Amino acid sequence: MKYAIIGAGGTGGTLGFYLTKAGKDVTLIARGKHLEAIQKNGLTMERLWDKNTETLSVKASSEEEYQETPDVVLLCVKGYSVESTIPLIKKIAGKDTVVIPILNIYGTGGKLQKQLPELTVTDGCIYVSANIKEPGVLLQHGSILRVVFGTRTPEEETEKMHEIAADMKSDDITVILSDDIKRDAMTKFSYVSPAGTAGLYCNAVAGDFQKEGESREVFKELIREIVALSHGMGIEFQEDLVERNMKILSDLPPETTTSMQRDVLAHHQSEMDGLVYEVVRLGRKYGVSLPTYEKAAKYFREHVEQ
Incomplete structure (x- = not known):
């Protein structure tokens, strides 16, 4: 599957790092000096709990340069930035693209679905503690990395969501397709x-x-x-x-x-x-x-x- 991750901070960057490490086709959509550093030097992950550091070559693009049609859009921005991502999602999403908001704010998926009625938008959340230490470098505070997503009603669930959950799982990422996402x-x-x-x-x-x-x-x-x-x-x-x-x-x-x-x-x-x-x-x-x-x-x- 092809993944586009909007937002390359502690949430999106960490997911992009470990999905890339697992061999997935992932593009981080980022901006500014963070984007430049990732494109030039790769994305570095510093792990606070074991003091290990690892750098990977991770695909990264600006909003303007990204031209692919992903199977999955992982929305990993702050709550106050969700509205500004809607034009980008409309531009890059195909009719079968699944949008998974992974934010701190409860109820984001339902609100976003109303603005993207032609797409499938789930609800979701993530367990991770990380932040940008400097451009191109993330600091991960703890080893937990768990993604939970699902539809607001059972009849909205599709086989593709099961495929996404299975595809995203790796040694570093736990993924749960929820039967009660609320x-x-x-x-x-x-x-x-x-x-x-x-x-x-x-x-x-x-x-x-x-x-x-x-x-x-x-x-x-x-x-x-x-x-x-x-x-x-x-x-x-x-x-x-x-x-x-x-x-x-x-x-x-x-x-x-x-x-x-x-x-x-x-x-x-x-x-x-x-x-x-x-x-x-x-x-x-x-x-x-x-x-x-x-x-x-x-x-x-x-x-x-x-």
Whole structure:
């Protein structure tokens, strides 16, 4: 299969690196100095947990130069950039192309499907912790790399989606075709939203959440509020999400931060609207009390520049 990955940062770049390593036909669609460095020197992956570094020759293209028609478009941009990718997706997608948004923001696939009615757009999420260290170089904080995607209703699922899931799997990538993507995407959201919110609100890194203290308790309470919101939305879980997310956190290097924290601290545009304010809006819509999110949102509006 032919893959186009829109976005070559911690999510898209990491997927492109390991899909290329597995011998797949992958093109990263990137821009600026990061694109130039990948085209000139390859893509380098530095692994924080074992201190290993590896460089691969990875195909990379600008939006303007990319002329292929991929079987799969993996959308790996920040939530605030989704709208700007729609013209590109319309240009490169064929009638059988499957678009898989892999973002931090819950519900992106459904919103995107309305704007791309002629294409198949799934929902999806990814478990990965990585960021651009410098142009052409990615820093991967932990070894977990798991992609979950699926259709919002069972009748939308096709045989091609099973083929994609099987094709993407490798020694480095776990791929799951979900039978309940709303539940599975919200399960991921129950980690990434509380982690980003608590990290910024408490000025904390993973190590602060790994030990007893106020930061850890704020993180846990935010997870509980996401669970309460999910119940209000009719989404039920098969496991204790506090326990699950604390296990994920325990496997990260202590210095790990979230992309929202890094963006805010660098005075870049961040996903705060989708990760924090949207949660508050949903709580009000479904009549679910979210006091910790409300408190964090109020603090961010008053003290954090956007």
